[in-house]
Amino acid sequence: MTSTLSAELWPDVQPEAARRLMLAAVESFARRGFHATTTRDIASGAGMSPAALYVHFPSKAALLFAISKSGHEQTLALVEAVVATQASPKEKIRELVEGFVAWHARRHTVARVVQYELQALPEREYEVVAELRRRIEHLVRTLVADGVAAGEFVVTEPRTAARAVLSLGVDVARWYSERMRKSPAALGREYAELVLRMLGASTS
């Protein structure tokens, strides 16, 4: 069960023990916060000894970095894939919001750690993640500007609008829970409609 979930969350991480530790770390960080979590908590959450943890990660911060970097790489990949298509800016924004919102809903526990524990990263690791964030923001800003240039969007402040688009998606991680009747995909579709209106696109 747990190993299926961790493989789904981090298909690129090997071996399975490392993924298991990342999952235990996500659970502890989300429940108690980074600073109140010990490597012993994480190891025992993964059914391992602290010594076994250090085989895969040199520190608690290294675990946070692995989780944060992977989360940002996944959302960046999602944005890049949408931007690379031949669709119109309007269709790209729709697909981007659907994917970004659904990711933050489906992965809300991971996403909370990814989005709210940034300050706990050591300086060099923080810079790596900050660069991924800048790339995501740049792609969305450019897409909004492209839509304005193409006459599809009417936006007074493209920078603020791009921030609002991402902000709506990120905040889903704070409030979404499995108890909600709306699926991540359905929420993504409704949010895409709201965002298109926000950008002044005619919606059908």
Next chain:
Amino acid sequence: MTSTLSAELWPDVQPEAARRLMLAAVESFARRGFHATTTRDIASGAGMSPAALYVHFPSKAALLFAISKSGHEQTLALVEAVVATQASPKEKIRELVEGFVAWHARRHTVARVVQYELQALPEREYEVVAELRRRIEHLVRTLVADGVAAGEFVVTEPRTAARAVLSLGVDVARWYSERMRKSPAALGREYAELVLRMLGASTS
């Protein structure tokens, strides 16, 4: 300096020592999270002894509750004041978003604790705060529905739209910082325009 800020944040809290402890608690919770903060950290941040802290607050959780309750009461008061006016739904939403967004930008450190440390509240205290949140959400949902009924808004899913309105404002606390060139008031105005479009209101 600190006492001026704490009086501005919590004009209703007396004596000044209690406000000073709340401010020290906000700073510690925001930096390290609730669970990693000790009452000793908070007392020393306020320049007081742990014993002096207990004169005002029986526990760390009581401090979190005081901060969280006050933050929610302030935003509820803001929403209630707007809703009570004779303005049209469109003008009410504009004023509500301007005020709500500016509050989360200006008070971003307090707001982060208010919005992100909810789970750390003991059950009874959590219920008090959850009730304040339900009232805020209910007022915004009703306002959106009123705008639809008045023909001022065009919204397919009023519940999702109301959530998005609040979500945009709350998430400002995560990303806003004093280093930004945009003032809380200016951000509030730009966000109000975006929200009005999102709700399908004609903007002038």
